[in-house]
Amino acid sequence: MTETEDGIPGSGEPPQFLLRLPGASGVDRARGVLLDEVGTNGSRKFRILAGSPARDREMPSFSKHFSGTAVARETMRNTGVLRPSTRWPGWLELAQDVDCGSPSFAAGVLVGAPRNGWVDWKTEAGAPLSDFMEGVWPGPARAWLVRGSNVAGADLVQKLWLPEERVSLAAPRLRQGIDQGTSKERLRTVVEEDWGTTATYNQKLELVEELHAFLSRMKPGDTVCTLSGGRFYVGEITGPAEQTASDGRSNLRRPVEWRSTGHPYDVLPEEIQRRLSVQHDVVDLTAVQPLIEGLGLSDEELADEAEAIEHDPSGTTPALAARRELELPVPEQHLADKLLVHDVAWLRDIRDLLWDERQLILYGPPGTGKTYTALELAEYLGGGPEQVKLVQFHPSYAYEDFFEGFRPREDPDTREVAFRLTAGPLRELADLASREGNRHIPYFLIIDEINRANLAKVFGELYFLLEYRNKSVRLTYSGDDFALPPNLFVIGTMNTADRSIALVDAAMRRRFAFVELSPRTEPTSGLLRRWLDREGLGTRAADLLDALNSRIEEADFRIGPSYLMKKGAHRQGGLERTWRTKILPLLEEHHYGESFDIEKRYGLEALARSISDGDGESYEPSP
Template sequence: MSEEHGGRPEPRQSPEFRLRLPGGDGIDRPRGVLLDAVGTSGSRAFLIRAGSPARDQVMPSFAKHFGAAFKRRQELRDTGVLRRSSRWQGWLELATDVECGSPSFAAGVLVGAPRNGWVEWKTEAGAPLSDFMEGVWSGPGRAWLVRGSNVSGSDLVQRLWLPEERVSLAAVHLRQGIGQGTSKERLRTVVEEDWGSTATYNQKLELIEELHAFLSRMKPGDTVCTLSGGRFYVGEVTGAAGQAASEDGRSNLRRPVEWQSTGYAYDELPEEIQQKLSSQHDVIDLTAVRPLIDGLGRTDEELADDAEAIERDPSEVIPALAARRELELPEPGQPLADELLVHDVAWLREVRDLLWDDRQLVLYGPPGTGKTYLALKLAEFLGGGPEQVKLVQFHPSYAYEDFFEGFRPREDAETREVAFRLTAGPLRELADLASREGNRHVPHFLIIDEINRANLAKVFGELYFLLEYRNKSVRLTYSGDDFALPPNLFVIGTMNTADRSIALVDAAMRRRFAFVELSPRTEPTSGLLRRWLAREGHNSRPADLLDALNSRIEEADFRIGPSYLMKKGVFRAGGLERVWRTKILPLLEEHHYGDSIDIEKRYGLATLGKALGEGANEGANPEKPSP
């Protein structure tokens, strides 16, 4: 067994592989073979055959981010090994065989752009090079974060990983002979025996997962990332895992890596990557955000050119470009203002801007001011349809388990037995939908009606933190998953200010939400009823009565909104009197409970009609022309 390859069997004889070049139709494809020799820091070397063509141009960012491959390419050109081709105009050609440290390095030299050589070097039959690596986890390429900036107080990233082109994992108690391809069952036994009482039960569980990912799931061609000094470094795994003696056991499990030449500022990373990086584990699967990682440091044009060499259906979307599609909230225009009877389109645009800035907003005001209707209509417009909108109503018994996730009784479809199972609530369901691949640029809205009627600290739990820190993740109470709110998830709450449960809204919530008032004393609510009456062809008398009513209510939070009178039933015979008696006056009786006020005498239609100069019998007819 070879020590460099972590005790795995020697590879079988390599066939010849070919590489597709961008725009290379009509010319030969480069040819190469995988060597048994050790290449870059323990990876398998790769030999490019003489006569292989190469592109004449390089990607503009290639020299900055992939400096080693760019430098080797320039050296080959300067020495005449990579020269103008006499067979293919506008192309270069290798005069001799060239050995490279890894398949990806070889592909990068020829293409002048980053390439995953384990996938793109293929046999004549189309089998990728990775199929010929024994003891390697099968499946598509993945992306990983391995932490190394603080290993027992030492920054291994700057001291060892970048200079020596490797990534490592501390496993100070691990016995010799545990290498590439070790099963999780085997690791459970080994960790229990080798760590014993030096680690807690939870620490051992975490260690098993990290060792299994590093030794068995991670494979050549995978992307590996790390953080150091506020910068995010990206590389490619180029070989198998192996054990080695190390200082204090800080890096005794190692893998060869070709690191990009420069790192990326953490503060400039896409929010989804930052969310993943906030998870407190030493090895983290970043595959969900790999398209975003692949696009770092490259323009749209470079990504499109880079994808040209990949044999894919032309109609397929390039993952890195698709992930880069920007989230947008459409700008409200006059048609939406007319539909919602809003007095000024600028008011709608301000609400949209508040949502864009804070991603959480509360519409608050007295009953009947159209808070829920406006929230739904605005969300449907900004989200592109009702499919991206979910509504939930809070109430005093509402809990975290109802809202996000918890164990709920569920019947098994086959056995018909009822058992408690972890069940997602409306927020988790919508968050999962919003975070699906391809949905990143589509806004999704959660409408929380009567948001102040529940115990908010109890309902939101640890999610309260995420409302303010959207670029972070938290460990969930029940599932134990690391969860972050998707950037394209927006929350709109409604709050009835006449409900005394508003006292439950604490300063923490007020800091996390933007608050927009809908009040009969201000637009767009104050003139809403008049605009609706004009559109429906009715006279303005109901609006006059409502204004007269609200002028007699001293507390603004208890004034009556216009939606009570924006119904067809109001304009049937006796309809206005019926609505006034059964809906509006009971609200005022509750407000004045214990005040010894004659509600009918003060707020009745007859009283208000007289104040408006109407006759005694005119109060019940909303269609009566105004004097």
């Protein structure tokens, strides 16, 4: 940082930028200009003009994570360059022009907290400073990971990046004269010609993506991160890309202002760790940018800095919003009453299993309310039906149907049909759950009849992600690096009459918790009686169902109560009709090929004779 008292150098009047300070009601905005002069690391210098106001306090952790800016601010206060203002009591004021290493450094000096100067310094019309940089990718600031801890065996992070305030990318064969802003199409040609047979087809594709990101998509004001020695370092890009003659390990460079301290990898939020598992030298981390910006800062500091957001009346910041914890509400008695569950503790156990495992299967014979219970519980825990998606598996269901694949689609303009990559229900819900602002909201995927499909064929590489939510895998079709978000829960239902739970493979068992819904145990065993009691219909149907299930030896083929939990089953002739058309056909299929009289063993008349009538009446079939 250098201090000046003279006017702005150079011919012509450069545009003047304004900075609104947090909580500065009735206080002028700070003023400054971007200079043509660059610092030793290549970043553009910025001049704060005399008379600009400054905040008289600092964020508590400012000196720890941004020691360079904090020291400069303290020096200016001690030397009288930054002094108490007579125009704005309780504020500081700059006594003379001050040149800083970058717009963000200048903003940090005035605010006493980290600021993205390329975004916060604006013209009178509201255009950010970054709009005035030539060859810069348009749009908001992004976040990037650039790996440098093992470049041809050298740790450039400790050797070059942190000491010299840079970030670099190795491109040893890249010709000279490739400028910032080069198109991807141009880079494809250059990589093909310059690397030739020294790189495989896939390596060339990755090179093009990494070079395009470093040269054209990155811009001043973007966040850049790296890993070294088990620590995660964060900085801000402060200038354009440049190509230098070097040993090939760092010939593409950008200036960076690194924060003073790194963060241990083990304490990083799970979402950041998941993105860091992607195996590329340059990775877009914009999806977790709010979490990165909040590293090392307390909730109180973030809440205090939320005052600086002039366009958001909620008084929050993306970093503060990203910290909102995922929660699953604890089921209350009114949900148990609605579902006719015998004890609310059973619902709370299900909730705890989902929280711990993220995947759960409700299994049992037909008619035990598996799908109904899954839907009602998911809507309660998720906060509404808009957080719940249901799919049903069947023998022909495949990975392409469930996750993503090429499907025939009609072009709306040409009306031609072509195969296009199409997201399935799991990909759609995962993308929604991982969207910025949604990570604290639980989403539920209900898979009905999960055991009717070939699960290894349907899940593919997703089997791994069900167990390791903090990892990512490269997808088969799109090639994206994908991870299942932690706020996506999966509830499957399994009809044990179709396939016994014993036939589920070990991989499936390990990744799901299994909860039985069976007529032999609660909450299913007494469900029909509770429903009949609520509807005032007596206990006859429950007695008959209990007698029926007592005659079925295999638990997987016992009959659930939902067949008789319909008003139609209790109208004139309804019980006999339900028994004849719904229940007996299931048992006939179970005993197919056996010399067995279904009616004699399971018919209503046979069951009625086996039980005593609580009213003193005997059962007579309806005419």
